[in-house]
Amino acid sequence: MKEVTNSNDNVINLCKQKNNYLPNTCPDMTIRPVILYPDPVLRKEAEFITRITKDIRQLARDMLDTMYDARGIGLAAPQVGVSKQMFTMDCGQAGGCAKIFINPVIIDSSEETEESQEGCLSFPQQYADIERPFYCTTKYRNLEGKLVKESFEGLEARCVQHEIDHLEGRLFIDHLHSFKRQILLHDLKKLLANQ
């Protein structure tokens, strides 16, 4: 997910300081290209991860580097062309840190919803108001393979839902009415044609 406020610089500064927490990974920064809509990999259901191998740890590290480089707050593996159930998130919140989610599922979400602007790294410069539950609880494995149950609210809950959507081949534009979606896709097409 792409943050839409003006605090991006602060988020990035925060993130860079925390960027060395992953154990046993390569010290080099590896930025992978972000796959853009309408690449079909974004519509595939991502594969369940059965073992946390060296490749998975390297992918996690690369995804964090890629996410920070693109100034995103969340990135799903299909967005770097790997159809596996993993995403990274760092909303830059005080006391928080970058998180890796493996095989995540939402086990509970609130009836209370919030509408807020949302963007996606696979849809450069496109933003739309999306209504989502304000709280959600997820179950996932961390990079050490430990099963974690965790609740989120606000921006983090929004990001978690956005990224889990990606792992199911669902995109933020799917939450829009068709007219709004058509305008957004038209703008995206124009932007990409001019690049």
Ligand code: NI
């Ligand atoms: Ni996205």
